[in-house]
Amino acid sequence: MPEIEDQGSMPKIERLYLDFDSFFASAEQHFNAELRGRPLGVVPLDSPHSSCIAVSREAKARGVKTGASIQAARRILPDMIFVIARHDAYVRLHKRILDVVGSILPVANVRSIDEVACHLSPSEAREGKALSDRIKAALAQAFSPALTCSIGMAPTELLAKVGAEMNKPDGFALIAAQDLPAALSKLELRDLPGISKGIGARLAAAGVHDIEGLWRLAPKQARRIWGNVEGERFWSEFHGVHAERPDTKKSMYGHGRVLPRDGRAPQQVEACARQLLLSAARRLRRDGLRATELSLGFRSGRGSDEAQWTWRESFAAARDDRTFTRALSKALAEARRGLKFSPHAVSVTLQGLASDSELTGDLFAGSLDDGADEATRKTWEKVSDVMDSLRRLHGAKALSLGVQDEIPGGYVGAKIAFGRIPDEADFSEAPTRDEDTRFLSGQPPGAL
Numbered sequence: 149m150p151e152i153e154d155q156g157s158m159p160k161i162e163r164l165y166l167d168f169d170s171f172f173a174s175a176e177q178h179f180n181a182e183l184r185g186r187p188l189g190v191v192p193l194d195s196p197h198s199s200c201i202a203v204s205r206e207a208k209a210r211g212v213k214t215g216a217s218i219q220a221a222r223r224i225l226p227d228m229i230f231v232i233a234r235h236d237a238y239v240r241l242h243k244r245i246l247d248v249v250g251s252i253l254p255v256a257n258v259r260s261i262d263e264v265a266c267h268l269s270p271s272e273a274r275e276g277k278a279l280s281d282r283i284k285a286a287l288a289q290a291f292s293p294a295l296t297c298s299i300g301m302a303p304t305e306l307l308a309k310v311g312a313e314m315n316k317p318d319g320f321a322l323i324a325a326q327d328l329p330a331a332l333s334k335l336e337l338r339d340l341p342g343i344s345k346g347i348g349a350r351l352a353a354a355g356v357h358d359i360e361g362l363w364r365l366a367p368k369q370a371r372r373i374w375g376n377v378e379g380e381r382f383w384s385e386f387h388g389v390h391a392e393r394p395d396t397k398k399s400m401y402g403h404g405r406v407l408p409r410d411g412r413a414p415q416q417v418e419a420c421a422r423q424l425l426l427s428a429a430r431r432l433r434r435d436g437l438r439a440t441e442l443s444l445g446f447r448s449g450r451g452s453d454e455a456q457w458t459w460r461e462s463f464a465a466a467r468d469d470r471t472f473t474r475a476l477s478k479a480l481a482e483a484r485r486g487l488k489f490s491p492h493a494v495s496v497t498l499q500g501l502a503s504d505s506e507l508t509g510d511l512f513a514g515s516l517d518d519g520a521d522e523a524t525r526k527t528w529e530k531v532s533d534v535m536d537s538l539r540r541l542h543g544a545k546a547l548s549l550g551v552q553d554e555i556p557g558g559y560v561g562a563k564i565a566f567g568r569i570p571d572e573a574d575f576s577e578a579p580t581r582d583e584d585t586r587f588l589s590g591q592p593p594g595a596l
C-alpha cells in the first residue's frame with residue numbers, strides 16, 4: 149500500500165458523486181406541483197400503520213425523519229400529507245435523469261435509483277463547483293425546482309459520496325486531499341458510507357472513536373478491524389486512493405415483502421410467497437440462468453426480539469415454474485409444521501445459480517423429485533418460456549400456473565430495494581401515469 153504522504157503529489161480530484169435529495173418525496177412533488185413546499189411522506193402501503201420510506205425536505209426541516217410511522221409523523225406535523233410509493237414512476241424518472249446528467253458528464257456507475265458516480269478528466273475536475281452548477285442547471289431545466297440533488301467532488305468515490313452528504317439539500321462540497329482529514333472533522337464515524345453499526349462497534353473496541361483516529365489507522369489495522377479486505381479498500385478510498393472492486397456476480401434472485409396487518413392469514417401469506425417466487429423465476433429466465441436451491445424465509449415484527457425462520461429446498465438445476473412451485477410447496481408444508489410465530493414478512497429466493505454453459509453433468513443429473521424424466525422437464529421449461537413470452541406480449545397478468553392472487557401492497561417483485569433498480573418489465577401492474585399521485589386513504593379533510 150503506497151504511503152501517499154511520501155508520493156510528493158497529492159491525489160487529484162477524480163470523482164463526482166451525485167445524490168438526489170429525499171428522492172421519492174421530491175419525485176412526487178415534481179410530478180404534482182400542489183405538493184411542493186409541503187411536508188410530505190411517501191409510504192409503501194395504503195395502511196394507517198405504514199411508515200415513511202421517504203420524507204420531503206419540508207418535513208425533515210420540521211423534525212420528521214425517514215422511517216417515521218404515519219402516527220409518529222402526524223404527532224410532529226398534523227398537516228403532513230402521505231402518498232403511496234409508485235416505484236414504476238420513480239424508475240422512469242431515474243432513466244430520464246440519467247439522460248440529463250449524461251448530457252453534461254458521462255455516468256460511470258449507477259449506484260442506486262438516486263445516486264450516480266462519474267469519473268472526472270483533469271479539465272472537468274478544474275471546473276470544480278462550476279461543473280456541479282452546470283449539472284444542477286441542466287436538471288432544473290429538464291425537471292422542476294422540486295427535484296434537487298447534492299454533489300460531492302473528491303479524489304475517490306467514497307470521499308465524493310461523503311461530500312454529497314455534507315451539505316444537503318441542494319448541497320455541494322469539494323474535498324481535496326490536502327484538506328484531509330480536517331475537512332471531515334465535523335462528521336461522526338457512522339456518517340461515513342461503509343461504517344455500519346457493526347464496524348462502528350469494532351472500531352470503538354479498537355479505540356477508534358472519531359475521524360482523526362480513523363485517519364491514523366494503518367491499512368493492515370483497518371483490514372484486521374473489518375475482518376476482511378473491505379477494511380483495506382475503505383482505508384484506500386478514505387485516503388484518496390482508488391480501490392478497485394471486482395464486479396460482483398449475481399448470486400441470487402429474491403423478493404421479499406412486508407405483510408400488512410390484514411394480509412397475514414396463512415392463505416394470504418402462501419399466496420404472497422407464490423407470487424414472489426414466480427416473479428423471481430421470470431427474472432432468472434430472462435437472464436438465461438438456472439437455480440439449484442429455493443429458500444423461503446419468514447420474519448416476525450421488527451426489533452431485537454425479531455424471530456426468523458428459513459427453509460431451503462434443493463433440486464437439479466432448473467428454470468421452470470413447475471420445479472420451483474413444487475419446491476415452494478414443500479417449504480410451505482415445512483412452515484405449516486415448524487413455524488412458531490405469525491409472520492410479518494416473507495421472502496423467497498432462488499439461488500445456487502448457473503448458466504447452461506457452466507452446468508456440469510452432475511448438476512443436470514438427478515431425475516425430477518417425482519421421478520419424471522428429462523423429456524418431462526424439457527416440456528415444463530418450454531411451458532414456462534411460452535408463458536413468459538405471452539406475458540411480455542399481453543401484460544404480466546395475462547396468465548400464470550394456477551390461481552393468480554393479488555398480493556398485499558402491490559408491485560410484486562418490483563420494489564426499489566437493496567440497490568436493485570427494477571426494469572420496467574418487472575412491474576406486473578399497469579403503469580401509473582406520472583401525475584397520478586396516490587394519496588393515502590383517510591387523510592384529514594382539507595389536508596390538500
Ligand SMILES: [Mg+2]
Pocket residue numbers: 167168169170171262
Ligand atoms: Mg438520496
